[in-house]
Amino acid sequence: MSRRNSTASTRRQFRVATLVLTLAASLMVGQLAMAAEPAVTSLRLGALFPQSGDLAFGAADALQGVQIAVELFNETNEHGITVELVTADAPNPAGGAAGVRQLVTANRADVIIGTYASAIASAAAPAAERLGIPYVESTAFAEGITRNTGNVIRTTISSGALGAAAMDFVLTGLAERLEVAEADMRVALVYTDDEFGVSIADAALARLNESPATLVLQESYPAATTRDLSSVLLRLGQTEPHAVVHIAQVPDATLLWRQAQQLDVYMPAVVGAGGGYGQAQFAAALGPNVNGIFNVVPPTSGSINTEALSPEAQELLRELRERVAERGWNQGNYTDWAFMGAWVFLDEILPRANSLSVDDLMAAAAEVEVDALDSITGFGFEFIPAGEPNSGQNLRAIPVVQQWQEGTLDVVYPEELAVSEFINVPLPTWGERTEQIGD
Amino acid sequence: MQLALQILVNGLLLGGLYALLAVGLTLIFGVLRVVNFAHAEFMMLGMFGVYWVWHLTGLDPYLAVLVVTPLVLLFGIVCDRLIIQRTIGAPEVTVVFATLGLSIFLQNAALTLWTADIRSVTTAYSGMVLTPFGLRVSVPMLISFTVAMLAAAGLWLVLTRTLYGKAIQAVAQNREAAALMGIDVRRIYLWTFSVAVAAAGAMGGLIAPLFTVYPRVGISYIVTVFVIVVLGGLGSVPGAVLAALLIGLIEAAAGFLFGAAWAELSYFLIFLAVLIARPQGFFGRRGAEVFAGR
Numbered sequence: 001m002s003r004r005n006s007t008a009s010t011r012r013q014f015r016v017a018t019l020v021l022t023l024a025a026s027l028m029v030g031q032l033a034m035a036a037e038p039a040v041t042s043l044r045l046g047a048l049f050p051q052s053g054d055l056a057f058g059a060a061d062a063l064q065g066v067q068i069a070v071e072l073f074n075e076t077n078e079h080g081i082t083v084e085l086v087t088a089d090a091p092n093p094a095g096g097a098a099g100v101r102q103l104v105t106a107n108r109a110d111v112i113i114g115t116y117a118s119a120i121a122s123a124a125a126p127a128a129e130r131l132g133i134p135y136v137e138s139t140a141f142a143e144g145i146t147r148n149t150g151n152v153i154r155t156t157i158s159s160g161a162l163g164a165a166a167m168d169f170v171l172t173g174l175a176e177r178l179e180v181a182e183a184d185m186r187v188a189l190v191y192t193d194d195e196f197g198v199s200i201a202d203a204a205l206a207r208l209n210e211s212p213a214t215l216v217l218q219e220s221y222p223a224a225t226t227r228d229l230s231s232v233l234l235r236l237g238q239t240e241p242h243a244v245v246h247i248a249q250v251p252d253a254t255l256l257w258r259q260a261q262q263l264d265v266y267m268p269a270v271v272g273a274g275g276g277y278g279q280a281q282f283a284a285a286l287g288p289n290v291n292g293i294f295n296v297v298p299p300t301s302g303s304i305n306t307e308a309l310s311p312e313a314q315e316l317l318r319e320l321r322e323r324v325a326e327r328g329w330n331q332g333n334y335t336d337w338a339f340m341g342a343w344v345f346l347d348e349i350l351p352r353a354n355s356l357s358v359d360d361l362m363a364a365a366a367e368v369e370v371d372a373l374d375s376i377t378g379f380g381f382e383f384i385p386a387g388e389p390n391s392g393q394n395l396r397a398i399p400v401v402q403q404w405q406e407g408t409l410d411v412v413y414p415e416e417l418a419v420s421e422f423i424n425v426p427l428p429t430w431g432e433r434t435e436q437i438g439d
Numbered sequence: 440m441q442l443a444l445q446i447l448v449n450g451l452l453l454g455g456l457y458a459l460l461a462v463g464l465t466l467i468f469g470v471l472r473v474v475n476f477a478h479a480e481f482m483m484l485g486m487f488g489v490y491w492v493w494h495l496t497g498l499d500p501y502l503a504v505l506v507v508t509p510l511v512l513l514f515g516i517v518c519d520r521l522i523i524q525r526t527i528g529a530p531e532v533t534v535v536f537a538t539l540g541l542s543i544f545l546q547n548a549a550l551t552l553w554t555a556d557i558r559s560v561t562t563a564y565s566g567m568v569l570t571p572f573g574l575r576v577s578v579p580m581l582i583s584f585t586v587a588m589l590a591a592a593g594l595w596l597v598l599t600r601t602l603y604g605k606a607i608q609a610v611a612q613n614r615e616a617a618a619l620m621g622i623d624v625r626r627i628y629l630w631t632f633s634v635a636v637a638a639a640g641a642m643g644g645l646i647a648p649l650f651t652v653y654p655r656v657g658i659s660y661i662v663t664v665f666v667i668v669v670l671g672g673l674g675s676v677p678g679a680v681l682a683a684l685l686i687g688l689i690e691a692a693a694g695f696l697f698g699a700a701w702a703e704l705s706y707f708l709i710f711l712a713v714l715i716a717r718p719q720g721f722f723g724r725r726g727a728e729v730f731a732g733r
Binding site for chain 2: 052229230231232250251261263284287430
C-alpha cells in the first residue's frame with residue numbers, strides 16, 4: 001500500500017470516527033434532553049376499582065395505594081410530569097366495562113389503572129383495548145388478563161405463576177417438611193368456579209401433572225352462592241390428602257374451616273392461593289385455629305425484611321406508611337401492590353414513553369428493570385415486550401409462601417426470603433386444637 | 440351407612456336454615472300477594488344486628504337474637520307503612536320493583552353504614568358438636584334447625600287454630616269480602632309482613648355464629664328460598680318446610696355424590712321436574728294465588 005493511499009485511508013477513518021463521535025454525542029445530548037424533558041408531560045389517570053358491592057372492602061386499600069402513589073409522584077417527580085387522577089366504580093364485570101367507557105369518554109382518561117378483581121379486570125381490559133387505551137393492572141391475577149389482550153401492563157403476579165408456585169411448594173418444600181416423598185404426595189384441589197379460582201387452579205393442575213404426585217380430589221363450587229361445604233369436606237375426609245390447595249374468598253374459606261371443625265375432617269396442611277386466605281377477616285374468624293395455614297401471594301412490605309431494601313425503597317415505604325397513617329387508612333397487601341404498581345408505572349415507564357399510546361407505553365415498559373430490593377413489595381419489575389406471549393406481564397413478580405403465625409402472615413418459603421420458621425406442620429388434629437384453645 | 444346418615448343430617452340441618460326464611464316469604468306472598476325480593480336483606484339485618492350487639496356488649500349471640508328480632512319487626516312495620524302498603528293492589532311489576540328497590544337500598548345502606556368488611560361472630564361453641572351414634576351434629580346448626588321448626592309449627596298453629604289466623608286466611612282468600620266482614624285488612628297486612636320479616640331477622644341472628652356477615656350475604660340465599668317457596672306451593676307453610684328440607688338434602692347428597700359444582704344444579708333439575716308434573720308445587724293449589732296456611 002502506498003503512503004498516499006495510507007494517508008487517504010487514515011483521513012477516511014478519522015472522518016468516520018468523527019462522524020460516529022458526533023452522532024454518539026448527539027444521541028447522548030438527545031438522551032439527556034429526553035431525561036430532563038420527557039415526551040409525556042401530563043397524564044389523566046383513570047383508577048377503576050370496586051367502590052361498592054362485595055369487593056369494595058379489599059379494593060378500597062388498592063385505590064388508596066394508587067391515590068398515594070399519584071400524590072407522591074406529583075410532589076416529588078423531577079420530570080415535570082403532572083398526573084390527574086379520576087376514578088370510577090367497578091362493582092362487577094359489567095360495571096368494569098361501563099367504568100372504562102365512563103373514564104375514557106366522560107373523564108377523558110389517557111390510561112386506566114385497576115382493578116382488584118380478576119373477573120372485573122377480564123372485562124375491563126378488553127373494553128379499554130377496544131378504545132385504544134393502555135391498561136395498568138396492579139392487583140388482579142387472572143392469567144387471561146395479559147394473555148388475551150395487547151394493551152395491559154401488569155405489575156403484579158399472574159394466576160399462572162401463583163397456581164404453579166402454590167403447587168410447587170406443596171410438592172417440594174411442604175412435602176419435605178411433611179416427610180412424604182413427592183411421588184407419594186396426595187393432593188386435593190378445591191377452588192371457586194369464577195375466573196380467579198379457575199385460572200389459578202388450572203396452573204396448579206398443570207404443575208401437578210408434571211409430578212408423580214397424585215391428585216386425589218378436584219372440587220369447584222360457586223363462590224357467590226355457596227352456604228354449605230360439608231359435601232366437599234366429606235369427600236376430603238374420604239380421600240385423606242396430605243395437602244389441600246384451596247382457592248377461596250373470605251366467606252367460603254371461613255365456611256370450609258368452620259365446617260371442617262364441626263365434621264372433624266382433618267387436613268394435614270392447607271395452602272391458600274391469594275384471595276380470602278390472606279385477609280385479616282379470615283384470621284379473625286378462625287382465631288387460634290388459623291395458625292399454621294399457608295397462603296401463597298406476591299410479597300408485601302408487611303411480610304418481608306424491609307431493612308434489606310435499598311435506602312430509596314425504604315424512603316418510599318416510609319412515605320407510604322406516613323400517608324396511610326395520616327388518613328387513618330389500613331395498609332393491607334393490596335395497598336402495597338397497587339401503590340408500587342402505580343409508582344413503577346409513573347416513575348419508571350411514563351418518563352421513558354414517547355407518547356401515551358399503547359405501543360409506546362408497552363415499549364417503555366419493556367425497557368424497565370427494577371431490582372427486588374428497590375421495591376417496597378420485595379419483588380422487582382421487568383415486563384415481557386409487546387408481540388411476545390403474555391406481553392406486559394411482570395416477569396419478576398414472584399410469589400412467596402406465607403404462614404399464619406400468631407395472627408400474622410410471615411414469609412416461610414423460599415428459605416432465602418423467609419422471616420420465620422414453619423410451625424404446625426402437619427397441622428394439629430381438631431382434638432389437639434381444642435386442647436390448645438382450652439389451655 | 441354412617442356416611443349416608445351423616446349426609447342426611449347435614450342436609451336436614453341445612454334445610455332447617457332455609458325453612459325459616461321460606462316460611463316468611465311464602466306467608467307474605469300468600470297473604471299480601473307481594474313477591475318480597477328484599478326478604479333476605481332482613482336476614483342480613485338480623486345478622487348485622489346480632490354481630491353488633493355481640494361485638495359491642497359481649498352479649499351471647501343467641502341472647503342478642505332476642506334483642507334484635509323485635510328491632511327487625513319494628514323496621515318491618517316501617518317498611519310496610521312506607522312501601523308495602525302503598526303497593527297493595529298496584530300492578531305486579533310495581534310490587535316487584537318496589538321490593539327489588541328495597542333490597543338494593545338495604546344492601547347499599549348496610550354497605551354505607553358498616554362498610555363491605557366481612558365480619559364474623561366467634562364463640563366458644565361455634566365448633567361444638569354432638570356425636571349421637573357416631574354422627575357429628577353441629578350445635579349451632581341444631582339450635583337454628585330447632586328454632587326454625589318450632590317457629591314454623593307455631594306459625595302454622597296460629598294460622599289454623601286461632602281467630603287471628605282465620606282472619607289472615609280470610610284476607611288471603613278475598614280481601615274485599617274480609618273487609619266487609621269487619622276484618623282490618625291493613626292491620627293484617629302490617630302484622631303479616633312484619634312478623635315474616637322478623638322471622639327472617641331471627642334466622643339471620645341464629646346463623647350469625649355459623650356464617651360470615653357482610654352486606655350482600657342475602658344474595659346467596661334469596662334464589663334458593665324462592666325455589667323452596669314455589670316448590671312447596673305458594674302460600675303453604677308446611678309446603679315451604681318440606682321443600683326446604685328436601686332442597687337441603689338434595690344439596691348435601693348431590694354435592695357428595697357428584698361434586699359441589701352439581702349441588703345447585705341438581706336441585707334446580709328436580710325443581711323443574713316437580714313443576715312439570717305438579718305446577719302448583721307440593722301443597723299449592725292450581726293457580727297458586729290462594730293462601731291456605733296448610
